[in-house]
Each structure stands twice: as C-alpha cells, then as structure tokens.
Amino acid sequence: MDLSDYPLELPEGDRPMVRFMNVTKRYGTLTVLDRLDLDVAEGEMVTVIGPSGSGKTTVLRMLMTLETINGGVIYVDGKPLTHMEKGGKLVPANERYLRKARSSIGMCFQHFNLFPHMTALQNCMEGPVQVLGMSKSEARARSEELLEMVGMIDKKDQHPSRLSGGQQQRVAIARALAMRPKVMLFDEVTSALDPEVIGEVTNVIRQLVAEHNLTMLMVTHQMGFARDISDRICFFYQGKIEEEGPPEQLFETPQKERTQQFLSAVKDAG
Numbered sequence: 001m002d003l004s005d006y007p008l009e010l011p012e013g014d015r016p017m018v019r020f021m022n023v024t025k026r027y028g029t030l031t032v033l034d035r036l037d038l039d040v041a042e043g044e045m046v047t048v049i050g051p052s053g054s055g056k057t058t059v060l061r062m063l064m065t066l067e068t069i070n071g072g073v074i075y076v077d078g079k080p081l082t083h084m085e086k087g088g089k090l091v092p093a094n095e096r097y098l099r100k101a102r103s104s105i106g107m108c109f110q111h112f113n114l115f116p117h118m119t120a121l122q123n124c125m126e127g128p129v130q131v132l133g134m135s136k137s138e139a140r141a142r143s144e145e146l147l148e149m150v151g152m153i154d155k156k157d158q159h160p161s162r163l164s165g166g167q168q169q170r171v172a173i174a175r176a177l178a179m180r181p182k183v184m185l186f187d188e189v190t191s192a193l194d195p196e197v198i199g200e201v202t203n204v205i206r207q208l209v210a211e212h213n214l215t216m217l218m219v220t221h222q223m224g225f226a227r228d229i230s231d232r233i234c235f236f237y238q239g240k241i242e243e244e245g246p247p248e249q250l251f252e253t254p255q256k257e258r259t260q261q262f263l264s265a266v267k268d269a270g
C-alpha cells in the first residue's frame with residue numbers, strides 16, 4: 001500500500017480511539033511488526049501478551065512515536081499520529097507535529113522514570129505546566145486530585161528516593177494521567193516491583209478500568225491480572241496478532257496451537 005491509499009482521517013462511524021493500519025517496523029533486517037492491524041475502541045482495555053521478542057513493547061513504543069515506522073499509519077482518535085497532511089496527502093510527521101501528538105498518549109513504564117529532584121506533586125505538575133501551558137494553581141489542583149486517587153496524597157511532598165517502588169509507580173500513573181491523555185499505555189508496570197507491592201499498583205489500574213472511561217493498552221506477563229481486567233487479549237507472535245478475544249475465551253479455549261503452547265508454558269513457569 002502506498003501512503004496515498006491511507007485516509008487523511010478515519011470516517012465517522014469507524015473511528016476507534018487507536019488504529020494501527022498495516023504497520024510495519026523493522027530494525028535492520030529484523031521485521032518486528034509485520035503489517036499489523038490493531039484497533040482499540042474508546043474506553044476499551046486491551047492487553048498484549050506473547051513470547052519474549054514478539055513485538056509487544058514495540059507496539060507501545062510506536063504509539064509513543066519514539067521511533068519512525070517503516071510502513072502503514074497509526075491513527076489516534078481518527079487522526080493520523082505518525083503522519084500529517086500535506087498538500088492533500090499523508091507524509092511522515094515532523095518533530096513539531098509529533099511533539100503535540102505525543103501529549104495525547106500517556107505512558108507508564110517498568111522503571112518509573114520520575115524526576116528524582118522533584119517531589120511527587122512537582123512530578124505530576126511538570127507536564128501540565130510545561131507542555132500544556134496550564135497555570136500552576138490549576139495544575140496543582142489536578143495533580144492533587146490524581147495523587148488522592150492513587151492513594152499517594154499523603155506523600156505528595158516526598159521525593160522519589162523516599163518512596164517504595166509501588167509508591168513510585170502510583171505517582172508515575174498519576175503523572176501520566178495529569179496530562180489527560182486520550183490513551184494510556186502500561187508496559188510491564190509491575191515487573192520491577194517487589195511481590196508485596198504489586199497489588200497496590202494493579203489495584204490502581206483496576207480502579208481506572210472500573211471507574212474511568214479510559215482507553216488503555218497494556219503489556220504484561222501477569223496473566224491473572226490481564227484476565228481480570230481486560231476487555232480483550234491479543235496474543236502476539238512474530239509481530240502479528242496470532243489470536244485475540246475476550247479473556248475467558250482466549251485463556252480457556254485458545255484456538256491456535258501457538259497460543260495453547262504459550263499459555264501452557266507460562267502456566268508451567270508460574
């Protein structure tokens with residue numbers, strides 16, 4: 001497909017919050033995403049599972065527009081994310097366009113990446129003030145509300161080094177939400193945590209799913225958690241969706257042999 005074959009905007013009535021359309025990502029000769037089509041509806045929670053190296057994190061990285069894709073187009077809220085319109089057709093987006101587009105995507109990583117010299121509250125206020133141009137008082141009110149929601153308001157004046165991993169991750173979630181993203185991405189947010197604090201982070205995400213109509217895309221190795229909270233599970237294999245479906249269906253009656261093998265391997269391991 002040529003870039004001129006892709007719509008400048010998705011039509012009314014067929015506008016998922018996220019659409020990967022025929023997306024290919026290569027590193028040298030290695031094809032990591034292979035003509036991927038993936039939709040996430042508004043308010044939907046989709047979890048990507050699959051073997052190591054199957055391209056799960058790459059999906060999130062492409063949505064963060066951290067790197068260019070080699071083929072296809074990603075749309076967010078009906079508008080191209082990776083591309084922009086020029087003279088009536090799509091061209092790869094420039095840095096200015098990407099900077100703006102990125103603010104619609106919130107991301108939480110395995111390593112929380114909080115600013116070490118700032119308190120929890122300052123970490124949350126930074127984006128709204130610096131990127132969105134919000135007044136300090138408005139940013140503070142919004143940040144305090146979110147810190148309250150993740151159970152961290154008591155620690156708002158602490159620096160990250162004084163917080164546990166689970167607490168830092170909760171601040172990182174509040175910080176991402178403070179930007180009012182259209183889509184939230186969670187990449188292995190519990191895998192660097194001690195077992196006893198995993199629950200406090202999964203509970204925050206569970207609460208987000210239950211009470212807020214957020215669109216979320218998550219990568220996790222915690223199958224039980226994925227099964228609990230996802231609307232849909234996508235099983236990735238070699239940069240493609242091998243099988244997808246509601247959690248009960250995918251975990252209980254997987255249709256493809258590769259899905260069955262993967263699920264029995266993780267079951268044996270865990």
Ligand SMILES: Nc1ncnc2c1ncn2[C@@H]1O[C@H](COP(=O)(O)OP(=O)(O)OP(=O)(O)O)[C@@H](O)[C@H]1O
Nearest residue numbers: 027030032050051052053054055056057058059219
């Ligand atoms: N910057 C890069 N340069 C070269 N190869 C890369 C780069 N980033 C990722 N890859 C390769 O792309 C493939 C997919 O990586 P990705 O991180 O998306 O896998 P994953 O499914 O998330 O794996 P894991 O479960 O181990 O995190 C891997 O083979 C990886 O080595």
